[in-house]
Amino acid sequence: MPLPLSVPRVLLQHRFKSKPSANILLFILFSLKKNFFSQASKTIDFHFHLQTSYADKGEKHERGRFVRFHHVTFWVGNAKQAAMFYCDKMGFEPLAYKGLETGSREVVSHVIKQDKILFVFESALNPGNEEMGEHLVKHGDGVKDVAFQVEDMDFLVKTAKERGAVVVKEPWIEQDSHGKVKYAVIQTYGDLTHTLIEYVGPYKGLFLKKQIEPLKNSQAPPGLLHFIDHIVGNQPDDAMVPVSDWYQKCLLFHRFWSIDDKQIHTQYSSLRSIVVTNYEETIKMPINEPAPGKKKSQIQEYCDYNGGPGVQHIALNTSDIIQIVNLRARGMEFLTAPDSYYEILREKLKTAKIKVKEDLKRLQELKILVDFDDKGYLLQIFTKPMQDRPTLFLEVIQRHNHFGFGAGNFKSLFEAIEKDQDARGNLTVY
Numbered sequence: 486m487p488l489p490l491s492v493p494r495v496l497l498q499h500r501f502k503s504k505p506s507a508n509i510l511l512f513i514l515f516s517l518k519k520n521f522f523s524q525a526s527k528t529i530d531f532h533f534h535l536q537t538s539y540a541d542k543g544e545k546h547e548r549g550r551f552v553r554f555h556h557v558t559f560w561v562g563n564a565k566q567a568a569m570f571y572c573d574k575m576g577f578e579p580l581a582y583k584g585l586e587t588g589s590r591e592v593v594s595h596v597i598k599q600d601k602i603l604f605v606f607e608s609a610l611n612p613g614n615e616e617m618g619e620h621l622v623k624h625g626d627g628v629k630d631v632a633f634q635v636e637d638m639d640f641l642v643k644t645a646k647e648r649g650a651v652v653v654k655e656p657w658i659e660q661d662s663h664g665k666v667k668y669a670v671i672q673t674y675g676d677l678t679h680t681l682i683e684y685v686g687p688y689k690g691l692f693l694k695k696q697i698e699p700l701k702n703s704q705a706p707p708g709l710l711h712f713i714d715h716i717v718g719n720q721p722d723d724a725m726v727p728v729s730d731w732y733q734k735c736l737l738f739h740r741f742w743s744i745d746d747k748q749i750h751t752q753y754s755s756l757r758s759i760v761v762t763n764y765e766e767t768i769k770m771p772i773n774e775p776a777p778g779k780k781k782s783q784i785q786e787y788c789d790y791n792g793g794p795g796v797q798h799i800a801l802n803t804s805d806i807i808q809i810v811n812l813r814a815r816g817m818e819f820l821t822a823p824d825s826y827y828e829i830l831r832e833k834l835k836t837a838k839i840k841v842k843e844d845l846k847r848l849q850e851l852k853i854l855v856d857f858d859d860k861g862y863l864l865q866i867f868t869k870p871m872q873d874r875p876t877l878f879l880e881v882i883q884r885h886n887h888f889g890f891g892a893g894n895f896k897s898l899f900e901a902i903e904k905d906q907d908a909r910g911n912l913t914v915y
Contacts, residue, residue: 541739541740542739542764542766543733543737543738543739543740543764544737544739545737545764546640546641546644546737546764547640548637548640549635549636549637549638549640549641550635550636550637550763550764550765551633551634551635551641551736551738551763551764551765551767551768552633552634552635552636552765552767553633553634553712553767553768554631554632554633554634554712554713554716554768555603555632555633555634555680555682556596556603556604556605556632557603557604557605557628557630557631557632557713557716557796557799558604558605558606558607558628558629558630558631558632558680559604559605559606559607559626559627559628559629560607560608560617560620560621560624560626560627560629561606561607561608561621561626561627561872562608562621562626563608564593564594564595564606564607564608565593565595565606567595567606567626568595568596568597568604568606570871571597571604571606571871572597573815573816574812574815574816574817575599575710575812575817575879576599576709576710576812576815577597577598577599577602577604578597578598578599579595579596579597579598580596580597580598580603580691580692581594581595581596581691581692582594582595582596584610585610589610590610590611591609591610591611591614592607592608592609592610592614592617593607593608593610594606594607596691596692599710599711599801600710600711600712601711601712601713602710602711602712602713602801603692607629620676623676623792623793624676624791624792624793624795624876625790625791625872625873625874625876626871626872626874626877627791627795627796627872627874627876627877628677628716628795628796628799628877629676629677629678630670630677630678630679630680631677631678631679631680631716631796632679632680632681632682633679633680633681633682633768634682634683634684635681635682635683636683637683638656638667638669638681638682638683639656641681641736642655642656642669642671642681644735644737645671645735645736648734648735649731649734649735650671650672650731650735650736651671651672652669652670652671652672653670653671653672653678654668654669654670655669656668656669656681657669658685659693661690663688663689663690664684664685664686664687664688664689664690665684665685665686665688666682666683666684666685666688666693667682667683667684667685668680668681668682668683669681671735673728673731673732674718674720674724674728674731674772674794674795675791675793675794675795676793676795677718677794677795677796709803709804709805709808709809710801710802710803710809710881711801711802711803711804712801712802713799713800713801713802714769714800714801714802714880714882714884715760715769715770715771715800716769716770716771716796716798716799716800717770717771717772717773717796717797717798717799717800718770718771718772718773718794718795718796718797719773719774719784719787719788719791719794719795719796719797720772720773720774720784720788720794721774721775721785721788721793721794722774722775722776722777722785723774724774724794725757725758725759725772725773725774726759728772728794729759729761729772732761732770732772733761736763737763737764738761738762738763738764738768738770739761739762739764740759740760740761741760741761741762741766741769742759742760742771742889743757743758743759743760744757744758745757745776755775755776755777755778755782756773756774756775756776756782756784757773757774757776758771758772758773758774759771759772760772773797775788781906781911781912781913783875783906784797786875786906786911787875787876789911790874790875790876791874791876795876795877796877797876797877797878798867798877798878798879798880799877799879799880800865800879800880800881800882801879801880801881801882802882802883802884803881803882803883804883805883806853806864806865806866806881806882806883807843807847807848807851807853809866809881810851810852810853810866810881817868818868818869819852819866819867819868819869820852820866820867820868820869820905821852822852822854824849826854827845827848827849830845830855831845834857837857837859838859839857839858839859839860839861839862841855841857841862842885843864848864851866852866853865853866854866856887856889857887858887858889860886860887861884861885861886861887862885862886862887863882863883863884863885863887863889864882864883864885865880865881865882865883866880866881867879867880867881868880868881869905875905875906875909875911
């Protein structure tokens with residue numbers, strides 16, 4: 486069996502059937518001292534099954550680079566209503582519009598914005614649009630495309646194609662009075678695509694592509710979300726490693742972090758996750774899969790209702806999560822943690838090397854989760870599904886010198902989701 490494209494540089498994630506002997510530990514430490522392994526892991530996990538970080542950034546592109554998340558495109562049944570829902574509930578503002586009035590005869594687009602976050606909602610205008618119609622029947626409302634801003638697109642597309650990527654649309658240029666923009670589209674897992682975007686010189690328009698005109702600004706108070714922190718994809722069982730390998734092989738991403746089902750589990754279900762990222766580590770894409778359990782995992786529930794793999798949630802970074810959670814006043818629904826979670830948290834923080842600045846009583850009132858290590862901590866909260874199908878949801882995350890993904894909260898998150906899953910009648914024997 487071949488090794489995956491990227492493995493922990495300290496091979497301590499092997500699942501020992503029993504506690505390893507002192508001799509084995511001494512051998513591992515001696516091997517490290519002698520630089521037996523060419524590169525070192527960021528952390529050494531002596532639990533042998535917990536999270537693993539990776540120092541190896543892998544192969545770097547000879548030319549070009551992936552810069553950042555540019556925007557996310559949703560295919561929905563009613564783009565106007567979906568866009569207004571996100572504006573009303575999450576503090577976004579309308580930015581741009583493309584439809585019949587601007588000369589677009591087939592597809593309508595509503596673009597909304599919050600700081601550096603751009604969401605595009607698209608719907609078919611005509612009943613004969615089979616592609617969008619079939620997509621909605623299969624997946625429901627959800628993410629169709631995750632766009633990346635890149636440099637030297639031609640080289641990146643050529644490299645990806647040579648390594649086996651399916652190029653849906655070869656690079657092309659669109660031009661209007663604001664400037665030129667180059668595009669290409671690559672197929673990734675499921676029916677999801679990645680649009681690559683390269684600015685050919687300065688672009689002064691509100692958004693991309695000609696015929697897009699601005700909408701009136703929303704009168705709602707602005708939100709406090711700043712940028713996309715990460716985007717999570719759910720896969721069926723045994724698909725996580727092939728998908729993460731695809732990103733490493735075709736886009737030259739590398740493994741950033743991983744965790745297995747020994748840590749992320751509840752009484753009923755569990756998951757595994759690998760995070761891949763670009764060389765500069767500005768784009769992070771966790772890839773999840775379910776692991777066998779007594780009942781159906783919420784990852785499997787997602788795949789069932791989504792008709793296969795897709796984007797499970799989008800994490801949005803904030804500098805003030807306490808104010809963000811006040812979005813409950815707008816009717817936004819968030820998952821909640823039990824009071825026992827905060828009792829355990831207080832005990833753990835008594836011996837922690839870090840100090841949480843925020844008032845724990847206030848965090849408990851707002852049901853905000855806390856995860857920490859020796860260097861920092863993060864605060865996070867998750868919405869309930871943003872549509873009727875139990876598929877896509879959002880995460881709000883605030884980081885204080887902590888670059889993980891809330892592994893310490895996964896169990897609490899899973900249990901909160903399972904509570905809703907049970908209410909839907911989907912926490913069934915699998």
